[in-house]
Amino acid sequence: MKRISISIVSVAMVLIIFFPVFVIFEWAFSTIWYGTSLFPTQLGFRSFIQVIQAGLGKSLILSFTIAPLVVLFSALISIPAAYIIGTKDIKSKKLIENLFLIPLIVPPIVSGIGILSIYTQLGLIGNYMAIVLVHMIGATPYMFRSVEASFESIDPSIEEAARVLGATRLRTILRIYLPLVTPGLLSGSVFAFSWSLNEFLLTLLLGLPNIVTLPVFLYRYVGGYYISPGPASAISVFLIVPSLFIVYLMEKYIKSEYVAGAGIKG
């Protein structure tokens, strides 16, 4: 009985997770697929060639250079905040922690149309760095949460010891704290990175015509009144493969508790 239910749950899980992904691969590598046929009639690379000619390379470069910048900048602004809130006893700590959740609660379209006004007037529509900033809105709360959780778990007397022994505050942060918060920083980075890779709406609203990241590029083939599954799937492959790689890295190096901890505490 137990054996059977384990098999059923496992098989169902694998099917439900992998089947949608599998169908994307099927579409990506098919050149001809007649409506009634269960499988592609002819396999080939036509969809890939089509999207490469349509400018896939540029989108790949944009997506994979914006994401690291988002990680870097959101880490830079989160670390001081996470340090002071995680290791010190300050007033309104709970309130500040909750304020960090607001960017995740407010629907992105809402801030999006406000930013549209500002960017239009400043002439920042389609600006590379302006898009990095916009991606940071959603990435920073994740970064902050997981770095703060790491800081929180450190014994506060460690800083005291370092300071008594003559280390400056900067040195304490760099040499004592930074190595200890690396796990939190890593899981925060994973989340910030995948947030940026994922971000679609604000990039679409504020990035066109210059900033066509992978999701916006994909939108060309799935948005509007028609969907062309072939090219759309070919682009999806370029986003799914890194995602699977990230899951693999996470499973190998980061405890899943950190993943959960990044989202919410209490």
Add this chain to the structure above:
Amino acid sequence: MKPKVKFSVALLYLSPVIIFYSFIFVLPLILVFLQSFGLYSLGSTKPPKFTLEYYLKFFDLKGPYLESLWFSFWNSALATVIISIISFFLAIFFYFVNFKGKSFISATYKIPLFIPYLISAFAWWNLLSPGGYVQRLLAAARIVNPNMLLVNDPNGIGIIVANVWMNFPYMVLLIIGTLKMIDPTLIEASRTLGSTFWKSVFKIVLPLSMPGFLAGSILSFIGMFGAFSVAFILGASWPQYMSISIYNDVTQFSQYGMASVQSVVYMISAILITYLYTKIIAKIQGERK
């Protein structure tokens, strides 16, 4: 004991984040708020003038806007309930059952977390649209009428299915997180005292894992309530998710005033729902203690 620090010192450390969010987040929201009252307008040559016109239009019971808001609400709420039930049983499964290949299965279910929303939505469009595998299977099994639309349908079935697929892993992770904090001897004790496995699950594990459960459900709900991509690909032309309605007003019709009112109400609903939910939960849990 953590050392006390003056609030002003803390502000110094918080200043990068505060400055960032003031410009990129708070200021835009203020502009949207002003725009909803006609006090500011993008691309308009008319002088700004206070008006409640847009709000009256929004709250018109015969208008499309309240229906959009309601649709976004019930659709996400239904998905949240489904996610909660599935995730609870999966979390129980992963927590209590050990088997060969468990690490593979528990890596598998996290995959949707890292697949971009747009792609998840598109993948389910592939499966559920007429001629897609799932639609054909269901039609062959006579569960659905072959002509019934499972995507771009007025009930938002496609949206719910994709949302469940994308959001359950996060919920499972959160529930497992709280399960790990339960003292295992409690469950052992209840089993030794003769209760069945499922009885101890519902009487002991469920109440004790409530915090993760409740936090997870509001997070999933808010994410789906404000989401754009899934409804964009899988939604019908009517009823629309509020986010789609705002997007269309801005990009197709240049109705900035109307878009702003919808945004203000949308945002306030999201914040209010989260606030009330956490308050009610805190109260219920306080009473239990």
